[in-house]
Amino acid sequence: GAGVSQSPSNKVTEKGKDVELRCDPISGHTALYWYRQSLGQGLEFLIYFQGNSAPDKSGLPSDRFSAERTGGSVSTLTIQRTQQEDSAVYLCASRRDRRNYGYTFGSGTRLTVV
Amino acid sequence: QQPVQSPQAVILREGEDAVINCSSSKALYSVHWYRQKHGEAPVFLMILLKGGEQKGHDKISASFNEKKQQSSLYLTASQLSYSGTYFCGTEQATDKLIFGTGTRLQVFP
Numbered sequence: 092g093a094g095v096s097q098s099p100s101n102k103v104t105e106k107g108k109d110v111e112l113r114c115d116p117i118s119g120h121t122a123l124y125w126y127r128q129s130l131g132q133g134l135e136f137l138i139y140f141q142g143n144s145a146p147d148k149s150g151l152p153s154d155r156f157s158a159e160r161t162g163g164s165v166s167t168l169t170i171q172r173t174q175q176e177d178s179a180v181y182l183c184a185s186r187r188d189r190r191n192y193g194y195t196f197g198s199g200t201r202l203t204v205v
Numbered sequence: 206q207q208p209v210q211s212p213q214a215v216i217l218r219e220g221e222d223a224v225i226n227c228s229s230s231k232a233l234y235s236v237h238w239y240r241q242k243h244g245e246a247p248v249f250l251m252i253l254l255k256g257g258e259q260k261g262h263d264k265i266s267a268s269f270n271e272k273k274q275q276s277s278l279y280l281t282a283s284q285l286s287y288s289g290t291y292f293c294g295t296e297q298a299t300d301k302l303i304f305g306t307g308t309r310l311q312v313f314p
Contacts, residue, residue: 124301133207133292134247134304141300182246193237193249194294194302 093117095197097183103203104173112168112200114183122186123166124194125158129179137181140166173204206231208295210305217283217312225278225308227293236269236276237294237302240287247292250278280310288312 096115104110116123125137136150140160151157155173160166170177180201184194208229215223227236235254239247251262253269253276261267264281280287290309294302 122300126304133307134294136301136303139299139301147299147301191252191254193239193252194247195249196246198246 095183095185095195097181097197097200099200100198101201101203103205106175106204107172109169109171110173110202112170112181112183112202114166114168114197116164116166116183116185117187117195118164120185120187120195121163123160124184124186125166125168126182126184127179128182128199134182137168170202173202175204178202178204207303208293208305210291210293210308212308213306214309215311217287217310219285219312219314220282221312223280223283223310225280225291225293225310227276227278227295227305229274229295231274231295231297233269233271233274233295233297235296236267237296238267238276238278239292239294239304240289241292242289283310283312285312285314 098113121142123140126134127137128134138158139147155171158168180199182196182199184196186192186194208227211226237252238250241247255271267278269276288311290307292307293305296302
């Protein structure tokens with residue numbers, strides 16, 4: 092597609108439930124990133140996929156968070172047993188190449204845990 | 206590890222200039238700049254690779270001092286459309302960005 096697509100755009104869930112957030116990157120972009128942005132805050136790195144390499148999971152805040160990328164394209168971020176502090180906008184970004192290219196971000200998924 | 210941006214907030218009248226600074230304690234491979242408007246995703250402005258280059262387009266430019274691990278974003282003759290929050294993102298040897306604390310810019314008529 093022309094841009095990075097994320098779904099759902101909004102998700103309200105009850106505390107303790109599991110949620111799945113989806114990201115469809117730009118075709119041909121080998122790198123895919125997940126960030127989290129709490130209200131009025133900056134962007135917190137979560138996880139990074141590059142081609143067939145093992146993902147960089149160093150930013151995942153707890154073992155309740157996991158992500159996978161299937162076929163080098165679509166990625167799913169899963170949060171198990173959601174907590175209220177998980178409420179945030181989850182942003183996905185993709186990039187074609189390390190040099191000379193910036194990230195293209197999706198519109199994000201606003202997650203609210205009640 | 207998170208780069209520090211200054212100032213935290215800037216208020217301008219149309220036509221005025223502004224400088225936003227980004228400083229890191231780590232050796233950097235590149236620095237990115239993004240602008241985020243309220244309720245929207247961040248939008249890429251430019252990337253500066255190590256080598257101390259300066260880049261720019263339109264009335265927005267940036268520099269990267271590799272020795273000091275500092276970058277500055279220059280906005281000249283500001284327009285209403287420049288309003289938003291500006292983030293720098295720094296990249297080390299690993300291929301991921303760590304974003305700064307953000308600078309909120311407001312331009313008034």
